[in-house]
Amino acid sequence: MLIDFFLHLKQRKLPVSTREYLTLIEALQARVGGHSIDDFYYLSRTCLIKNEANYDKYDQAFGEYFKGITALPGFDVDLPEEWLKAMAQKHLTPEEKNALEKLGWDKLMEEFAKRLAEQKEAHHGGSKWIGTGGTSPFGNGGYHPEGIRVGGQSQNRSAVKVWQQREFRNLDDSVELGTRNIKVALRRLRRFAREGAAEELDLDGTIRDTARNAGWLDLRMRPERHNKIKVLLFLDVGGSMDDHIKVCEELFSAAKSEFKHLEYFYFHNCVYDFVWRNNHLRWSEKFPLWDVMHKFGHDYKLIFVGDATMSPYEITHSNGSIEYSNEEPGAVWLQRLLDHYPSATWLNPEPERLWEYRQSINLIDDIMDKRMFPLTLAGLERAMRQLSK
Numbered sequence: 001m002l003i004d005f006f007l008h009l010k011q012r013k014l015p016v017s018t019r020e021y022l023t024l025i026e027a028l029q030a031r032v033g034g035h036s037i038d039d040f041y042y043l044s045r046t047c048l049i050k051n052e053a054n055y056d057k058y059d060q061a062f063g064e065y066f067k068g069i070t071a072l073p074g075f076d077v078d079l080p081e082e083w084l085k086a087m088a089q090k091h092l093t094p095e096e097k098n099a100l101e102k103l104g105w106d107k108l109m110e111e112f113a114k115r116l117a118e119q120k121e122a123h124h125g126g127s128k129w130i131g132t133g134g135t136s137p138f139g140n141g142g143y144h145p146e147g148i149r150v151g152g153q154s155q156n157r158s159a160v161k162v163w164q165q166r167e168f169r170n171l172d173d174s175v176e177l178g179t180r181n182i183k184v185a186l187r188r189l190r191r192f193a194r195e196g197a198a199e200e201l202d203l204d205g206t207i208r209d210t211a212r213n214a215g216w217l218d219l220r221m222r223p224e225r226h227n228k229i230k231v232l233l234f235l236d237v238g239g240s241m242d243d244h245i246k247v248c249e250e251l252f253s254a255a256k257s258e259f260k261h262l263e264y265f266y267f268h269n270c271v272y273d274f275v276w277r278n279n280h281l282r283w284s285e286k287f288p289l290w291d292v293m294h295k296f297g298h299d300y301k302l303i304f305v306g307d308a309t310m311s312p313y314e315i316t317h318s319n320g321s322i323e324y325s326n327e328e329p330g331a332v333w334l335q336r337l338l339d340h341y342p343s344a345t346w347l348n349p350e351p352e353r354l355w356e357y358r359q360s361i362n363l364i365d366d367i368m369d370k371r372m373f374p375l376t377l378a379g380l381e382r383a384m385r386q387l388s389k
Contacts, residue, residue, distance in 0.1 A: 002028075005065055009048065012061040016048045023047045037066060053377050230261040232296055232341065236306025237266045237279060244349040247375060248305055251347070255303075263296055269310040270330030270364075271337065272321055289333060293340045301387045302337060302344035305375070308364040309350065315363050334367050345383040346372040352379070 006021045024047040027033065033043035041062060049058050205220035212218075233255060235248060255262055265275035265287060273289055276282040313320040315330045338344055346364065348355070352374040355361045365372040371386055373379040 005044075008065045009058070009061050012057060012064075014049070014054055014057055014061060015051070020048045020050075228261075229259060230296075230300045231255065231259045231263070232292075232300040232302050233262060233264040234271060234275065234302070234304045234306075235264060235266050236268065236304070236308075238268050240307055240309045241349075244307060244375075247349055251305065251375070263300070265292065267306075268323065269306075270314050270321070271304075271333050272326045272330055273328065273333060289337070293337070298340060298342065300341055302341035303383075303387070304344070304346040304368075306346070306348065307350045308346070308348055308361040308372070309358055310360045312359045312363055315360060315367075331363070331367055334364070338368070343387050343389070344368070344371060345386050347375045347380065347383055348372055349375040 002021075002025065006016065009016045024044055027043055027047055033039040044062075045055070045058055049055060202220040202222040205222070206218065209218040209220055210216065233252070235252065241248070252264070255264075265277055266279060266282070267275050271289065274286040275289060275292065276286055278285055311320070311322070314322065315334075317329055318327055319325045320329060346368050348361065350358075350361070355365070355372075361372070371383075373383040373386070
């Protein structure tokens with residue numbers, strides 16, 4: 001069964017390896033988890049899935065393979081007392097009640113063990129085998145007044161499992177960032193923000209000390225390298241970006257917590273000759289873009305965040321801005337920034353499937369030399385990989 005389950009996960013394009021599968025087998029042999037399907041779900045996910053972004057895909061694949069199963073066959077288990085004492089909830093007529101013999105606790109346990117040993121497959125309905133429905137005193141959702149519920153919940157309650165609810169669906173790496181998966185985004189940012197691990201191998205020191213010990217290996221570690229990453233963040237605000245305030249606030253908060261050297265400015269639609277830091281004082285406290293480029297050197301990583309949705313004239317023409325008369329087109333200022341900051345990317349909160357239908361997005365993507373990425377977990381990881389080159 002587990003080999004087929006492993007192959008099923010591979011067919012669903014989940015990155016599971018043979019080593020991880022063997023780890024699951026070892027855990028089962030060591031009886032690390034319980035014997036219910038939910039226990040197996042958590043154990044197998046822990047062993048097989050190493051990236052939270054794949055949790056939703058795993059839930060879907062797990063649900064497909066184990067659909068309708070509430071317990072794993074082949075395990076010798078001591079059933080919890082609350083399972084054994086649970087009774088079916090259906091109202092039975094007097095005739096039905098008289099037809100079902102009340103076995104008593106000891107006799108019920110003896111008969112249950114006998115049927116569990118005899119049964120070789122799943123069963124639904126009927127009056128003898130352990131399964132779902134029916135009038136057998138054993139199973140899930142049955143009708144016996146003194147029955148044993150095997151798995152599931154009592155009737156009139158929700159019996160939806162975690163993997164059926166797909167509680168981790170918003171961790172899918174193809175969805176937009178949200179309140180629950182912002183921590184996953186932080187981990188992507190950390191991968192980019194830190195240049196060294198907590199400790200790293202001091203190779204020269206290890207060779208030197210090993211030689212002094214006549215070849216006896218003497219590992220030497222040294223503290224992490226300092227965080228030298230510098231980030232210049234330009235955030236589009238107002239207009240169509242109002243639809244994306246929440247995700248931009250979360251990303252901004254994540255960036256502030258992860259980057260020691262972070263500078264940020266705001267713009268509207270397209271970058272022109274000035275930017276600002278306080279949206280309430282945008283007209284009185286302006287920062288000329290030339291001053292920004294002179295103050296912050298080429299070693300800064302430039303990140304634009306915006307939906308790039310506007311009139312194409314705002315990018316390509318003088319006086320194209322909808323707020324004031326700009327002497328030079330936005331495309332000119334964008335190119336100046338890219339020339340000054342060779343390591344740059346653009347994060348777009350609009351769904352990537354819509355980009356081809358919006359001329360302004362295509363224009364900016366061309367100016368960015370195809371370095372525009374969707375503001376999703378997968379897109380953010382691609383952007384960080386681009387900036388780390």
